[in-house]
Amino acid sequence: MPFQYEYPRAALTVDCVVFGVDEHELKILLIKRGIEPFAGCWALPGGFVRVDETLDEAARRELEEEAGLKDVFLEQLYTFGSLKRDPRERVVSVAYYALVKRVEHHTTAATDATDARWFALSDLPRLAFDHTYILATALERLRGKITYQPIGFELLPPKFTLTQLQTLYEAVLGHEIDKRNFRKKVLGYDLLIPLKEKRREGAHRPAQLFRFDPVKYERLKKKGFLFEI
Amino acid sequence: MPFQYEYPRAALTVDCVVFGVDEHELKILLIKRGIEPFAGCWALPGGFVRVDETLDEAARRELEEEAGLKDVFLEQLYTFGSLKRDPRERVVSVAYYALVKRVEHHTTAATDATDARWFALSDLPRLAFDHTYILATALERLRGKITYQPIGFELLPPKFTLTQLQTLYEAVLGHEIDKRNFRKKVLGYDLLIPLKEKRREGAHRPAQLFRFDPVKYERLKKKGFLFEI
Numbered sequence: 001m002p003f004q005y006e007y008p009r010a011a012l013t014v015d016c017v018v019f020g021v022d023e024h025e026l027k028i029l030l031i032k033r034g035i036e037p038f039a040g041c042w043a044l045p046g047g048f049v050r051v052d053e054t055l056d057e058a059a060r061r062e063l064e065e066e067a068g069l070k071d072v073f074l075e076q077l078y079t080f081g082s083l084k085r086d087p088r089e090r091v092v093s094v095a096y097y098a099l100v101k102r103v104e105h106h107t108t109a110a111t112d113a114t115d116a117r118w119f120a121l122s123d124l125p126r127l128a129f130d131h132t133y134i135l136a137t138a139l140e141r142l143r144g145k146i147t148y149q150p151i152g153f154e155l156l157p158p159k160f161t162l163t164q165l166q167t168l169y170e171a172v173l174g175h176e177i178d179k180r181n182f183r184k185k186v187l188g189y190d191l192l193i194p195l196k197e198k199r200r201e202g203a204h205r206p207a208q209l210f211r212f213d214p215v216k217y218e219r220l221k222k223k224g225f226l227f228e229i
Numbered sequence: 230m231p232f233q234y235e236y237p238r239a240a241l242t243v244d245c246v247v248f249g250v251d252e253h254e255l256k257i258l259l260i261k262r263g264i265e266p267f268a269g270c271w272a273l274p275g276g277f278v279r280v281d282e283t284l285d286e287a288a289r290r291e292l293e294e295e296a297g298l299k300d301v302f303l304e305q306l307y308t309f310g311s312l313k314r315d316p317r318e319r320v321v322s323v324a325y326y327a328l329v330k331r332v333e334h335h336t337t338a339a340t341d342a343t344d345a346r347w348f349a350l351s352d353l354p355r356l357a358f359d360h361t362y363i364l365a366t367a368l369e370r371l372r373g374k375i376t377y378q379p380i381g382f383e384l385l386p387p388k389f390t391l392t393q394l395q396t397l398y399e400a401v402l403g404h405e406i407d408k409r410n411f412r413k414k415v416l417g418y419d420l421l422i423p424l425k426e427k428r429r430e431g432a433h434r435p436a437q438l439f440r441f442d443p444v445k446y447e448r449l450k451k452k453g454f455l456f457e458i
Contacts, residue, residue, distance in 0.1 A: 001233035008280040009238040012321060051237040051319050055310035079308045079323050081284035090280050092241060092323075094308050148377070 010081075010090040014059040015046035015131065017077065017095065017138035018069065019172075020103035021155045026121045026171045027103050028135065031066050031113035037087050038128035042119075044135065046093070047112060059096045066113040073099040073154040077138050085130045097138040099154035121174075146172050147229050150191065153212040161199055161207040162186070169229065185229055191217055239310075239319040243288040244275035244360065246306065246324065246367035247298065248401075249332035250384045255350045255400045256332050257364065260295050260342035266316050267357035271348075273364065275322070276341060288325045295342040302328040302383040306367050314359045326367040328383035350403075375401050376458050379420065382441040390428055390436040391415070398458065414458055420446055 018029035030042040045066040049058040056074065063069040077095040085091060103118050119125065127135065146152045152168055166182050186192060191213050198206035217227070247258035259271040274295040278287040285303065292298040306324040314320060332347050348354065356364065375381045381397055395411050415421060420442050427435035446456070 001235055003234045003237045004230035005232045005234075005238070006230055007277070008232045009234070010241055010278070010280055012239055012241065048236070049239070049310075049321075051239055052312065054312060055308060055321070076307060078305060079284060081278075081323070083281065083283060092278075092284070094310070094321075 008090075010092045011086075012049045013046055013091055013093040014049055014055060014062060015044040015080075015093050015095045015134055016059055016063055016074070016098055017044055017135050018063070018067065018072070018098040018100055019138075019142060019155065020100040020118060021168050021171050022103040022118065024167055024171055026174075027118040028121060028124065029067055029069075029100070029116060029118055030125070030127070032115040032117075033112065033128060034114040035112050041128040042125045043128035044095075044131045045113070045116070049094070055094050056096075059094075059098075063098060067116045069098070069100065073151070077134075077141055080130060080134060082130070093134075095134045095138065097142060099142075099151060101155065101157055143173055148227060150212060150214075150217055150227050152229075153214075159195060159197065159199075159209045159211055161201060161209060163201060163207060165210075182229070189227065191220075191227075237319075239321045240315075241278045242275055242320055242322040243278055243284060243291060244273040244309075244322050244324045244363055245288055245292055245303070246273055246326040246364050247292070247296065247301070247329055248326065248367075248371060248384065249329040249347060250397050250400050251332040251347065253396055253400055255403075256347040257350060257353065258296055258298075258329070258345060258347055259354070259356070261344035261346075262341065262357060263343040264341050270357040271354045272357035273324075273360045274342070274345070278323070284323050285325075288323075288327075292327060296345045298327070298329065302380070306363075306370055309359060309363060311359070322363075324363045324367065326371060328371075328380060330384065330386055372402055377456060379441060379443075379446055379456050381458075382443075388424060388426065388428075388438045388440055390430060390438060392430060392436060394439075411458070418456065420449075420456075 020027045020029065029045065031045045033039055033041050033043050045062055047062045049055060053061065055076070059074060063072065074096055077097050079092060079094045081092040083090065146169065152172065155168055156164060162183055165186065166177060166179065170177055192210040193213050195209045195211060197209045199209055200206045249256045249258065258274065260274045262268055262270050262272050274291055276291045278284060282290065284305070288303060292301065303325055306326045308321060308323045310321040312319065375398065381401065384397055385393060391412055394415065395406060395408065398411070399406055421439040422442050424438045424440060426438045428438055429435045
């Protein structure tokens, strides 16, 4: 035990709630724990913060090690510090949420995880530690934020149809949205660039593809523009 | 050095950005540091988290010890964990922001502080550590949140006039607001209860006093109501 301190210190971890949208469903990436406590139990990807890395670096490292994820949208959520959240000792966890464009089945064999898998929000297993509570906090943040910041585009491929965009909002918010109002709003902001390509969706006539204009959004935001869906 | 660990551990602190509104100005409560590093320098109230207290408890304890503040609105802001933010060693700080109704001059002589004083946002001294950055983050959060959650009332006395409410919004947002639109909006939500009392403001005729109805707000919020100023 080579590291000695005058006062007892909490251990510091990061935990990541990873959201993705698959067809019509909001999904969460979970890992199966390979070590105690809660060995064999599903949990959020995460782990201990090293003393020589920032919190963001720790979150990105764990996402890559435990779930094979790189270059995702990542934002700090909240820091959880109740006294008994880990049976081993006092552990304070800085939680993040990540938004991923393509929901794939990862089976990265990593340090402390034996499996990584996407679960529908409607079909979640029991989670280790206080991870169900952290997930609920992340979901509340995502549902709030998607209505006043254009972060939803992080969950879509770069080119998308208006139907895809509406399906995404419905999957995240958990309820249906009026199609006419939705289209009027999203097109009214003039932040979607119509592309020359179209895409056939099922038996319908080919649908216009769009991409989001983040540069224009940043410019409008500086002038006080408020995005609201 | 009785506390030993297998891996090096960061120290954990809390820092609090305390906002108050005085006449027409947004003010911040700062303490003068009594110990190194940055002895004699102004800083946010805060300090080390004890291993047997939650993060919220640590923030409330420090606010009371260093600034004599009790029973204030307190919310976690963000956790700051860059590597060199403290010259002594790796320190990760969970930042909070607090909203205080009455701006008074505190001179509580406390553990690590020699003075506590309110500063106008327009007249801030140089701050210790990365506290200027933490303060800027808190200000951005407050300015955002006051427009979509009724937290502004935490900065007002329980009974207030519409002029006081508008002055508060102008002080926080840092710009003037159109009086007619503002009154139409805040009265339109039906969340302000008109009281039987009036208050004389300067040479004008007595102004109606109101109080905010938090119970009704919670009820409306559950039905999907969105507050927006």
